[in-house]
Amino acid sequence: MSVKLSGDITIKKSTYNRLIVGIVAALVVAAFLGGYMVGNFSPSKNAVVNTPIPTYVPSPAIAPTQPNTLAKISISIGDSPVMGSSSASVTMVEFSDFQCPFCGAFFSQTFSQVEKNYIDSGKVKFVFKNMPLTSIHPNALEASLAAECANEQGKFWQYHDWLFTNQNSWVNLNSTDVTKAFKQYASMLGLDANSFDSCLDSEKYSTAVNKDSQDGATYGVTGTPTFFVGNDQKGYVTISGAQPFSVFQQQLDSQLSG
Secondary structure, three states, X not given: OEEEEOOOEEEEHHHHHHHHHHHHHHHHHHHHHHHHHHHXXXXXXXXXXXXXXXXXXXXXXXXXXXXXXXXXXXXXXXXXXXXXXXXXXXXXXXXXXXXXXXXXXXXXXXXHHHHHHHHOOOOEEEXXXXXXXXXXXXXXXXXHHHHHHHHHOOOHHHHHHHHHHOHHXXXXXXXXXXXXXXXXXXXXXXXXXXXXXXXXXXXXXXXXXXXXXXXXXXXXXXXXXXXXXXXXXXXXXXXXXXXXXXXXXXXXXXXXXX
C-alpha cells in the first residue's frame, strides 16, 4: 500500500511510517537538548550581582598602610580647629567624616590615647579637617556645618566629642530631625541658640567645609579617616584608616625624635 502526499508525491506506507517515527524521535532529542541548554544558561542562585561602587568609600577599619615615606606637601591649617600647643614640633591632621563609622572607631578607641600621650603634653598639635562623604553619608555635611557653628562660639571640641559619642543616635535621622537634634545639643551645651540656629540654617560654613574636602582630594585623600603626621619643613607621613594606637605611636615617636 502507498500513501499519496500533497504535490503528487507518493511513497510506500512502510516508508511513511518510518519517516514519522524518525521525526518524532528527532523532536524528542531536540526538546531534551533544548532543555539542557536552557538549564545551563539559567541564572544561578549563587550568582554574584554586580553593584555600583560609590565614588568615595570609607577606609577599612584596619587598612593596610605604608607610612614610611615623608611626602613633601604643605598642609594649610587655616581656620581649622586645633587642639594642643601651637609651638608643637609635630602636627597631626585628620580628614574626617562625622557619620563615618571608622572615624567613630578612631575617636572611641584611639583618640584619647593620642590626646593623653602627645597632645596634652605639648608634643603634638592636632588639626581637624572636614571631609563629609555625602554620597554615602547623607547627614555628614549637616554635622560638619553644626560643628563649625559650635566652633564659632568656642565649643568645637565639645561638639565634636558629642557627635562621635552619640553617632548612632543621629546617623539614621531624616534631614529635618537631624537638624533639630543638632540644635538641641547646641542648647544643651550652653551655646547661644539664636546664633547657632541662624548659622546652621544659613549653611554659613559650607564654603569652608567644601574647601577642606577639596584640600583633602589635592593631598590624595580617598577615604576617611585619613591622617597626616609631620610638619611642613620635613614633610608628612600618611596613615589611612582607624589604625590601632601603636601605629600612631610609632610614627609620632619617629617624627619627634627625628
